[in-house]
Amino acid sequence: MWKLGKYTIKGKVVLAPMAGITSAGYRRYLNCFGVDIAVTEMVSDMGLIYENKETETYVKYQKDETLTGVQLFGSKPENLSKAVLKALALNPEIDFFDINMGCPAPKVTKTGAGSALMVDPVICGDIIRAIKQVTDKPVTAKIRLGYNEINFIEVIKQLESAGVDAIAIHARTRKELYSGEPHYDLLKDLRKKMSVPLIVSGNIYTVEDAIRALENSGAEAVMVARGGMGNPFLITQIKTYFETGERLPDPSLLEQCDYCLALARSMILEKGELTAMRIYRTLAPKFFSGFAHSKTLRKMLATSLTTYDSLEKMIAQFKKDNLNT
Ligand SMILES: Cc1cc2nc3c(=O)[nH]c(=O)nc-3n(C[C@H](O)[C@H](O)[C@H](O)COP(=O)(O)O)c2cc1C
Numbered sequence: 001m002w003k004l005g006k007y008t009i010k011g012k013v014v015l016a017p018m019a020g021i022t023s024a025g026y027r028r029y030l031n032c033f034g035v036d037i038a039v040t041e042m043v044s045d046m047g048l049i050y051e052n053k054e055t056e057t058y059v060k061y062q063k064d065e066t067l068t069g070v071q072l073f074g075s076k077p078e079n080l081s082k083a084v085l086k087a088l089a090l091n092p093e094i095d096f097f098d099i100n101m102g103c104p105a106p107k108v109t110k111t112g113a114g115s116a117l118m119v120d121p122v123i124c125g126d127i128i129r130a131i132k133q134v135t136d137k138p139v140t141a142k143i144r145l146g147y148n149e150i151n152f153i154e155v156i157k158q159l160e161s162a163g164v165d166a167i168a169i170h171a172r173t174r175k176e177l178y179s180g181e182p183h184y185d186l187l188k189d190l191r192k193k194m195s196v197p198l199i200v201s202g203n204i205y206t207v208e209d210a211i212r213a214l215e216n217s218g219a220e221a222v223m224v225a226r227g228g229m230g231n232p233f234l235i236t237q238i239k240t241y242f243e244t245g246e247r248l249p250d251p252s253l254l255e256q257c258d259y260c261l262a263l264a265r266s267m268i269l270e271k272g273e274l275t276a277m278r279i280y281r282t283l284a285p286k287f288f289s290g291f292a293h294s295k296t297l298r299k300m301l302a303t304s305l306t307t308y309d310s311l312e313k314m315i316a317q318f319k320k321d322n323l324n325t
Contacts, residue, residue: 002220004037004096004196005138005165007067009221011036012214012242013235014168014199015288016225017071017098017142024061025270029263031051031066033232034239036221039142040069042100045074045083048090056090063093069140073100075112077123077130084131096138096165099127101155104144104174115174118147118155125158138165142201145173145186152186153193160195165216168199168223178226184216191218199223207247210238232259253291254323257315260287264311273307281305293322 002009015022015030017039027038039059047055052102059070066076070087084097096110101124103114110116117124124141131139141159145152156167167189171182182202191198200213201223228234231253240248251259265281267276287299297318305311 004067004140005139009036009067011239012210012221013037013238014223015039015066015228015235016201016223017041018102018225018229019285021229023058023267023270025174025267025276026263027061027066027068028270029266030063030228030232030235031064033235035066035104035224035235036239038066039098040068040070042071042073042103043083045072045076045079046085048072049079051086056255059087059091059319067095069096069098069138070094071098071100071142073108073113074127075117075297077126080127081130081134084135088135088137094137096140097131097135098140098142098168099131100142102142102170102174105175109147109174112136112227115144115147118143118151118174121151121155121158124155125162128159128162128164128302132163140164140168140199141165142168142170143237143278144170145183147174150186156194162245164196166197166199166220167194168201170223171202184213187213187217187219189216189218191220197221201225203227204238205234205240207234207237211241229283230260230289232263253288254319256287256291257319260284261312261315264308266307273297277305277307277311280311284311288318294318 013036015035015038019041022041043058044055072080072083100114101117108114128139141153141164171184171187198219199221200217200219204210204222204224207226213222224235237248240246264280282300284301288294288298300314
């Protein structure tokens with residue numbers, strides 16, 4: 001058990017923020033697999049300040065049992081604290097706020113936000129301080145190893161002295177974007193050097209990955225990001241291992257079919273069929289990667305998916321051909 005501000009967290013699985021993916025419908029479904037803490041997609045501070053209707057939908061989710069933080073991105077302490085107040089006015093039930101200090105996308109960094117904040121560790125602290133002045137909800141930060149130079153220790157120190165409640169670190173630099181091996185070697189015993197809980201992120205695809213990342217860093221939790229896309233049961237496997245020591249087998253093809261259809265329904269409820277199925281062209285094929293004879297299905301899902309009915313039909317045909325069901 002560990003603490004995120006006033007909350008007691010039992011387990012070790014955080015559902016990572018992923019723009020364009022971890023919407024309310026996605027989170028609602030994955031949370032059922034045993035997520036301890038979830039984070040929204042990143043939300044623009046200026047979008048909230050200017051009352052952009054689309055931006056507002058990101059924070060107006062319904063509360064569920066999993067603690068959920070709203071992730072904000074921005075570059076100025078005063079705007080981020082204003083955005084926190086706007087978000088709370090729209091949804092007083094937000095459990096905590098997370099500040100994006102890791103996004104490498106040029107459209108974000110050119111405004112001084114995301115990973116560009118790490119260039120100036122002092123401003124990272126100022127942001128946390130400003131937000132803490134307007135809310136008593138916990139405030140976390142998600143960082144990388146650094147922007148150009150590796151300076152995460154300096155950034156962590158500034159965040160801690162500003163009163164941050166936990167820090168998530170993606171063990172890559174801005175330049176590395178999302179590829180290559182994350183540098184867990186640089187996170188060795190990091191938690192011992194810190195005064196607040198640590199969450200580690202980068203290539204968590206298996207229980208073994210989670211064990212290694214936690215043992216090496218001493219972190220309280222791991223973030224499941226791409227590893228959970230098309231494999232929600234990974235969350236249950238990690239959770240179960242750390243609760244009981246049991247290593248659950250990987251899901252069967254039949255189970256993957258069910259998970260794929262169930263997530264689609266959750267996303268359709270949230271976004272409507274047209275939008276959900278457009279996003280699902282990216283997500284659905286991932287449920288079948290690694291399974292024999294799934295190449296044609298994956299290609300069809302990626303290119304021809306239009307409705308829930310078409311998804312069901314493609315999966316039914318695949319089951320008939322491969323499982324005799
Ligand atoms: C499609 C996509 C969108 C992402 N969006 C965000 C985001 O909005 N905020 C954020 O802090 N990190 C974001 N990330 C980074 C993830 O939260 C995570 O730290 C990163 O993918 C490393 O974990 P992985 O290697 O296990 O995927 C995103 C990653 C991906 C792949």
